[in-house]
Amino acid sequence: MILFIDTHDELITVALKNNDELFIKTKESEYSHSIYTMPLIESLFKENNLDVKDLKKIIVVNGPGSFTGIRIGLSIAKTMAYALNIDINTISSLTAYLISNDNGKKRKAVIEDNKGYYISVMDESNNIIVPEYYSEEDNENYDLVDKKLDVEKIIEYCKNMKSENSHHVNANYVKKIEVEHDK
Amino acid sequence: MKDVYILAVESSCDETSVSIIKNGYEDIATIINSQIDVHTKYGGVVPEVASRLHLENITMVINECLEKANMKLEDMDAFACTYAPGLLGSLLVGVEATKALAFIYNKPFIATNHMMGHIYANMIGNKLEYPLISLIVSGGHTDLILMKSEDSFEYLGSTLDDAIGEAYDKVARILDLPYPGGPNVEKYALEGNPTYKMPQIMNDESFNFSFSGIKSHCNNLVHNEHQRGNEINKNDLACSFQNCVTSHLVDKTKKALLKYNIKTFLLSGGVAANSFIRNALKNMCDEIGVEMHMPEKRYCTDNAAMIGAAAYVLYKHKKFADLSVNAQSHITLND
Numbered sequence: 001m002i003l004f005i006d007t008h009d010e011l012i013t014v015a016l017k018n019n020d021e022l023f024i025k026t027k028e029s030e031y032s033h034s035i036y037t038m039p040l041i042e043s044l045f046k047e048n049n050l051d052v053k054d055l056k057k058i059i060v061v062n063g064p065g066s067f068t069g070i071r072i073g074l075s076i077a078k079t080m081a082y083a084l085n086i087d088i089n090t091i092s093s094l095t096a097y098l099i100s101n102d103n104g105k106k107r108k109a110v111i112e113d114n115k116g117y118y119i120s121v122m123d124e125s126n127n128i129i130v131p132e133y134y135s136e137e138d139n140e141n142y143d144l145v146d147k148k149l150d151v152e153k154i155i156e157y158c159k160n161m162k163s164e165n166s167h168h169v170n171a172n173y174v175k176k177i178e179v180e181h182d183k
Numbered sequence: 184m185k186d187v188y189i190l191a192v193e194s195s196c197d198e199t200s201v202s203i204i205k206n207g208y209e210d211i212a213t214i215i216n217s218q219i220d221v222h223t224k225y226g227g228v229v230p231e232v233a234s235r236l237h238l239e240n241i242t243m244v245i246n247e248c249l250e251k252a253n254m255k256l257e258d259m260d261a262f263a264c265t266y267a268p269g270l271l272g273s274l275l276v277g278v279e280a281t282k283a284l285a286f287i288y289n290k291p292f293i294a295t296n297h298m299m300g301h302i303y304a305n306m307i308g309n310k311l312e313y314p315l316i317s318l319i320v321s322g323g324h325t326d327l328i329l330m331k332s333e334d335s336f337e338y339l340g341s342t343l344d345d346a347i348g349e350a351y352d353k354v355a356r357i358l359d360l361p362y363p364g365g366p367n368v369e370k371y372a373l374e375g376n377p378t379y380k381m382p383q384i385m386n387d388e389s390f391n392f393s394f395s396g397i398k399s400h401c402n403n404l405v406h407n408e409h410q411r412g413n414e415i416n417k418n419d420l421a422c423s424f425q426n427c428v429t430s431h432l433v434d435k436t437k438k439a440l441l442k443y444n445i446k447t448f449l450l451s452g453g454v455a456a457n458s459f460i461r462n463a464l465k466n467m468c469d470e471i472g473v474e475m476h477m478p479e480k481r482y483c484t485d486n487a488a489m490i491g492a493a494a495y496v497l498y499k500h501k502k503f504a505d506l507s508v509n510a511q512s513h514i515t516l517n518d
Contacts, residue, residue: 033277034279034508034510035507035508036507037279038279038282038283038286038506038507039505039506042286042506050286052286053287067272068271068272071234071235071238071279072279075241075277075279075283076279076280076282076283077284078241078242078280079241079245080282080283082242083256083284083288110485123336133260166242167242170239171235171238173235177229177232179225179229179231179232
């Protein structure tokens with residue numbers, strides 16, 4: 001059984017894959033990820049009569065995106081992986097969009113914030129050819145993928161990834177904060 | 184009755200702390216991971232930096248606490264955390280991690296008020312008699328509270344402007360003392376004499392406090408001396424300031440104890456680690472026959488043991504929280 005958690009933007013997505021069944025829950029939330037995320041996860045298990053102790057792996061989106069949003073998903077994910085002593089993988093929000101939209105073409109994923117763009121590019125065979133970066137302008141000339149997640153494809157993409165140490169699981173902020181620039 | 188073990192998490196500011204507390208008063212294990220070295224670089228707590236460090240450290244601190252206690256998560260009867268007041272991004276890390284534990288082990292989740300934690304720091308290894316009056320002195324609070332029972336909080340007075348800890352930090356800045364300012368002002372005061380004239384602070388009938396006037400007074404004093412080309416004696420100014428704010432605390436507290444005829448007094452909060460303030464309040468209590476409790480210094484500054492002690496009171500009253508609880512930056516004890 002695999003749990004997927006994404007809290008990097010206004011659409012919270014949590015999903016549970018048990019054998020061939022996939023249960024997904026989403027919730028629009030601007031500043032209330034703390035109110036919704038854990039109850040959504042709880043209801044995934046309860047409504048489908050599944051036991052959290054049977055969980056084998058967690059996949060969590062670790063950014064870039066809302067700093068507070070990703071910390072909520074990551075706090076839950078790394079604590080669960082630690083407590084249950086199970087595998088955990090992080091995936092970038094941009095990679096998650098790119099892999100969800102694998103149209104056989106070179107393509108870019110872009111996440112905008114108030115000052116610029118987080119950008120990454122993937123090729124026809126799903127290799128990342130432009131690793132994620134932050135820029136005030138988006139000058140990549142590739143097809144732009146939708147910000148839509150395909151959890152099945154993400155789980156498949158992470159299938160052979162080595163588990164990370166839950167203690168070391170961290171956010172992928174990409175962007176520096178102001179005090180770091182001043183240093 | 185069966186022993187109750189609570190695992191408590193505190194992450195409201197710049198310490199990631201986890202404790203295991205037995206029956207609300209026995210500290211089985213407490214780990215405090217302080218970020219003070221990092222924030223010293225910036226001259227104060229940077230909220231985004233604090234949040235990032237909490238996320239990096241949270242499971243390691245939980246693990247270290249369990250190892251120290253030689254216990255497992257399965258042994259816990261409840262999971263508690265600070266949910267307010269504090270820095271939102273920081274609080275959220277502890278809140279979400281604790282929810283995850285409560286969910287996995289199907290045990291009560293207890294959302295605890297940080298200020299309640301400061302008060303109940305006095306319960307660790309100690310028994311309290313009610314009614315009592317509690318004075319909370321910290322970087323964000325200066326409150327006099329009447330407690331008729333262990334879960335009733337009646338505000339008698341609060342600061343009208345700066346909290347006392349804030350005043351200490353600002354005076355530290357005026358005197359060019361490094362972060363953390365408060366403890367450094369205390370250190371300097373120890374070597375000085377109260378030679379500078381300080382204003383009389385709000386000597387009225389209320390139980391409210393005010394610390395912004397004295398801060399401005401210190402600022403003007405330093406400024407004027409500089410303009411005259413005179414050196415400020417930092418030790419003497421720190422001492423004069425400390426004497427003045429301490430007698431303000433002592434006067435108001437004494438008035439409240441006498442008016443309500445209360446025989447038990449609790450001191451708590453980060454500034455309760457200040458020895459000069461502890462001693463002055465203790466002398467006043469001895470003089471009027473009041474029993475005074477104050478936490479050991481390590482339980483005055485932010486720690487999860489006090490959150491576990493407060494959570495035990497909520498546990499006894501079955502005040503459990505839902506997994507939808509959100510962190511909050513500002514609340515009172517009665518919210």
